[in-house]
Amino acid sequence: MAVTPESKRTPLIAGNWKLNLNHLQSIAFVQKLAWSLQDARLDFRTVDVAVFPPFTDLRSVQSLIAADHFPILFGAQDLSEHDSGAYTGEISGAFLKALDCRFVIVGHSERRAYHHETDAIVGSKAAAAIRHGLVPVICVGETAEDLETRGASAVPVEQLGVALEGLPEGADFVVAYEPVWAIGSGRAATPEQAESVAARLREVIEGAMGPDAAARTRILYGGSVKSDNIASFLREPDVDGALVGGASLVVEEFAKIARFQSHVGV
Numbered sequence: 001m002a003v004t005p006e007s008k009r010t011p012l013i014a015g016n017w018k019l020n021l022n023h024l025q026s027i028a029f030v031q032k033l034a035w036s037l038q039d040a041r042l043d044f045r046t047v048d049v050a051v052f053p054p055f056t057d058l059r060s061v062q063s064l065i066a067a068d069h070f071p072i073l074f075g076a077q078d079l080s081e082h083d084s085g086a087y088t089g090e091i092s093g094a095f096l097k098a099l100d101c102r103f104v105i106v107g108h109s110e111r112r113a114y115h116h117e118t119d120a121i122v123g124s125k126a127a128a129a130i131r132h133g134l135v136p137v138i139c140v141g142e143t144a145e146d147l148e149t150r151g152a153s154a155v156p157v158e159q160l161g162v163a164l165e166g167l168p169e170g171a172d173f174v175v176a177y178e179p180v181w182a183i184g185s186g187r188a189a190t191p192e193q194a195e196s197v198a199a200r201l202r203e204v205i206e207g208a209m210g211p212d213a214a215a216r217t218r219i220l221y222g223g224s225v226k227s228d229n230i231a232s233f234l235r236e237p238d239v240d241g242a243l244v245g246g247a248s249l250v251v252e253e254f255a256k257i258a259r260f261q262s263h264v265g266v
């Protein structure tokens with residue numbers, strides 16, 4: 001879908017910490033990140049910066065951000081598809097909302113692979129997020145084998161189609177296109193590859209949720225994003241930010257990614 005620069009959505013730079021940084025480390029990290037971005041005079045009206053700590057860090061991150069008015073957003077890495085009941089170990093959307101989470105990641109490829117989350121479960125989690133006023137970051141992406149046998153977009157298109165089925169009209173959500181072969185491999189997709197899948201995903205959103213949703217929904221790229229390749233992705237018309245793993249654990253590197261507009265023009 002062609003988008004003029006004026007209609008570009010506010011970029012979202014999101015750091016998925018995965019199973020890293022305990023609650024004490026998360027406090028130090030968020031302080032340093034906020035100071036670094038404020039020092040660099042990042043204009044927070046032009047970019048949203050969010051971190052996704054482990055559940056046990058959320059209270060610490062919430063308290064710090066609220067107390068110091070840091071303009072940093074945060075979310076959780078997963079939630080339960082259930083709202084309450086006998087589901088040992090699960091965390092509900094209501095619990096996350098009560099900690100001021102804005103976002104929650106659903107369907108990360110690591111959860112699909114290691115926790116056997118199906119497209120239907122991911123859809124049900126996305127719906128649970130919306131039910132509780134959270135913005136789901138719906139992750140989709142093909143494995144190396146999918147890429148070889150079915151091309152880049154077939155699996156992400158299928159995954160997103162199912163995830164959107166149970167969402168109400170007007171739902172606010174983010175999509176993250178993360179090719180599994182690019183995650184943690186140091187081998188990022190090219191900006192052209194990311195754009196080509198992102199454009200297909202935008203068509204899926206348009207088909208399922210209508211043209212307004214397609215125009216306003218942010219589609220992120222994830223997989224070996226670093227400060228030296230971020231700007232090339234953000235130049236693509238349908239790529240509206242990044243979901244960053246490894247590089248989001250190093251404060252200076254993540255701050256540099258968040259400041260992509262200053263080090264290379266887009």
Ligand SMILES: O=C(CO)COP(=O)(O)O
Pocket residue numbers: 016108178182183184185186222223224225243244245246247
């Ligand atoms: O999985 C990712 C973010 O969710 C990407 O991880 P890397 O940035 O480490 O490749």
